[in-house]
Amino acid sequence: MKGILRSMLALGGLALAGCDGSATGPEPRPELVPFLYACNTWTPPIDPSTVVLADLRLNPDASTSAALAAIRRAGGDVVRRFNVQVLRVAIRAGEIPAVPGVGSARGVTDAGTAEVRVFVVYSRAPTEADVQALQARGGRDANLLALSRLIAVTVPDAAIPPIERLSGVSHVEADGVGCAG
Numbered sequence: 001m002k003g004i005l006r007s008m009l010a011l012g013g014l015a016l017a018g019c020d021g022s023a024t025g026p027e028p029r030p031e032l033v034p035f036l037y038a039c040n041t042w043t044p045p046i047d048p049s050t051v052v053l054a055d056l057r058l059n060p061d062a063s064t065s066a067a068l069a070a071i072r073r074a075g076g077d078v079v080r081r082f083n084v085q086v087l088r089v090a091i092r093a094g095e096i097p098a099v100p101g102v103g104s105a106r107g108v109t110d111a112g113t114a115e116v117r118v119f120v121v122y123s124r125a126p127t128e129a130d131v132q133a134l135q136a137r138g139g140r141d142a143n144l145l146a147l148s149r150l151i152a153v154t155v156p157d158a159a160i161p162p163i164e165r166l167s168g169v170s171h172v173e174a175d176g177v178g179c180a181g
Contacts, residue, residue, distance in 0.1 A: 030090040032111060037096055038104035039179035046107075048094025053108040055116065057174045058085040062101025070099045082116050083160035084174040104177040114157045117175040122149045122168045133166055 030053040036043045037054075046052070058067055067087060071078060076091030088108065096105050120126075120134065126149065131142045134153050142153040152175060155163065164172050 030111075032109050033107045034109050035093075035107040036104065036177070037093075037102075037106075038177035040097065042093075046093045048092065050093045051090060052093050053079065053088065053090050053111055054093075054096065054105045055082075055108055056087045056089055056096065056099060056102050057104045057106075057176055058087065058101045059103045059176075060085060060173065062103075064101075066100045067102065071095075074098065080114065080157070082114075082157050082174075084116060084118055084172060086116050086174045115154050116157055116160075117152065117154050118160070118172050119150045119152055119175055120163060120172050121170045122151075123170045124168050125149060126151050126168070130166075130168065134163065137163055139163075 028051040030051050032053055033046065033050070035046050035052070035054075056067070058064065062085065064081075064085070064087075068078060071087070071089050071091060074091060074095035076089050076095060078087055078089050080088035082088070091099075096102060120130075122130065126144055128144070131139075131144055131151060131153075134142055134151060134155065137159040138156045139153040139159070140155075142151055144151050149170075160172050163169060
């Protein structure tokens with residue numbers, strides 16, 4: 001609660017008084033910058049001291065509690081927990097590689113959106129009708145991937161539970177970036 005309150009106050013540029021009455025001063029406002037961190041590489045390069053708003057994609061077998069603890073130890077704030085293995089955080093960019101279980105991270109450029117890129121995995125080959133069903137639930141930029149049983153799509157976070165209940169859907173997972181070697 002204190003971290004969320006501190007983030008809200010910092011976003012307004014206000015100082016937060018510590019429990020002992022001392023001023024902790026305003027925390028840096030997260031920068032809304034596009035970037036990708038994957039395979040130990042930043043694209044484009046980013047100053048590690050920059051406080052960013054980022055969506056951290058956790059590996060499927062990652063411990064969310066370990067990631068949350070590391071984010072808090074680094075002075076970061078969790079802004080949103082998505083219905084898939086994604087955490088939206090305000091954190092210094094240089095701390096992202098130290099968060100256990102992070103497969104990749106993307107810079108958030110619109111703090112008001114609660115959309116996330118996912119793979120909708122089917123128990124059968126998906127069809128154009130499946131793409132239309134996702135679009136009817138707010139999905140956009142859908143890609144029916146040939147020779148696979150999935151559709152890559154950007155969806156509102158709130159649409160994930162209803163999508164998981166669609167006919168033929170096995171599960172929904174966060175998109176990922178594969179690293180060679």
